[in-house]
Amino acid sequence: MNPIKHVAIIMDGNGRWGIKNKGTRNLGHRAGLNTLESIIKETLNQKIKYLTLYTFSTENWKRPKKEISFLFTLLENFLQKKINSLVKNKIRLNIIGNKKKFSAQLQKLLSDSEKKTNKNKKLQINLALNYGSKEEILNTLRIIIKKKHKITEKNITENLYTKNIPNPDLLIRTGNTHRLSNFLLWQIAYTEIFFEKKLWPDFKDKDYRKILNKFRLLKRNFGAI
Ligand code: IPE
Ligand code: IPE
Ligand code: MG
Numbered sequence: 001m002n003p004i005k006h007v008a009i010i011m012d013g014n015g016r017w018g019i020k021n022k023g024t025r026n027l028g029h030r031a032g033l034n035t036l037e038s039i040i041k042e043t044l045n046q047k048i049k050y051l052t053l054y055t056f057s058t059e060n061w062k063r064p065k066k067e068i069s070f071l072f073t074l075l076e077n078f079l080q081k082k083i084n085s086l087v088k089n090k091i092r093l094n095i096i097g098n099k100k101k102f103s104a105q106l107q108k109l110l111s112d113s114e115k116k117t118n119k120n121k122k123l124q125i126n127l128a129l130n131y132g133s134k135e136e137i138l139n140t141l142r143i144i145i146k147k148k149h150k151i152t153e154k155n156i157t158e159n160l161y162t163k164n165i166p167n168p169d170l171l172i173r174t175g176n177t178h179r180l181s182n183f184l185l186w187q188i189a190y191t192e193i194f195f196e197k198k199l200w201p202d203f204k205d206k207d208y209r210k211i212l213n214k215f216r217l218l219k220r221n222f223g224a225i
Pocket of ligand 1: 011012013014015016017055056057060071175
């Protein structure tokens with residue numbers, strides 16, 4: 001059976017769920033938080049060490065201002081409300097993505113949340129915020145050039161936002177869409193990908209466990225036989 005160290009998730013389908021069930025996209029984002037909580041709990045139960053969540057992409061700035069500000073308000077409230085529970089459950093929070101675009105207040109909330117949890121070892125949650133794989137790779141190359149180091153696979157891996165994090169074993173995308181949307185392109189070279197029909201707010205523990213169990217039985221070759 002394949003061990004699972006790292007699960008990455010593209011939490012897609014909130015907007016469609018909201019329109020269908022509540023009349024607005026934003027209420028879909030709110031409903032998505034319940035799924036987020038139950039998936040975090042199940043990840044702890046499963047003793048998985050890393051969970052990377054695509055929360056806001058570098059392309060999501062193209063959305064209407066109202067939706068963007070709703071998303072960031074949800075994020076701020078979530079962090080403020082849940083920080084104690086993260087500490088209690090020994091969860092470490094780590095942000096991947098370019099934080100420079102955020103307000104000083106949000107940057108502080110993010111770095112305080114990271115600091116408060118940085119000793120925790122049970123589960124590391126990597127929140128991908130203003131994350132884009134192409135931006136990450138460009139940023140990485142700039143760092144390597146500035147240090148006057150060689151462009152090697154190892155140096156790239158060690159300067160990404162995901163440095164010190166093993167590559168995802170599996171990637172799940174909910175919302176019945178079959179694309180990567182600029183997520184972890186370098187890191188998922190050998191990741192097993194699962195596309196899930198259900199929209200994120202409809203995705204349950206049971207669906208998650210089904211995918212994890214399917215993954216455990218796969219034969220992974222990494223180019224060998
Ligand atoms: C994903 O759900 C969540 C974010 C991008 C923040 P969407 O908002 O993309 O939902 P759909 O895909 O439009 O239904
Ligand atoms: C990917 O979903 C980003 C997040 C889930 C945060 P999108 O809904 O933004 O992806 P596209 O635009 O449909 O490819
Ligand atoms: Mg979407």
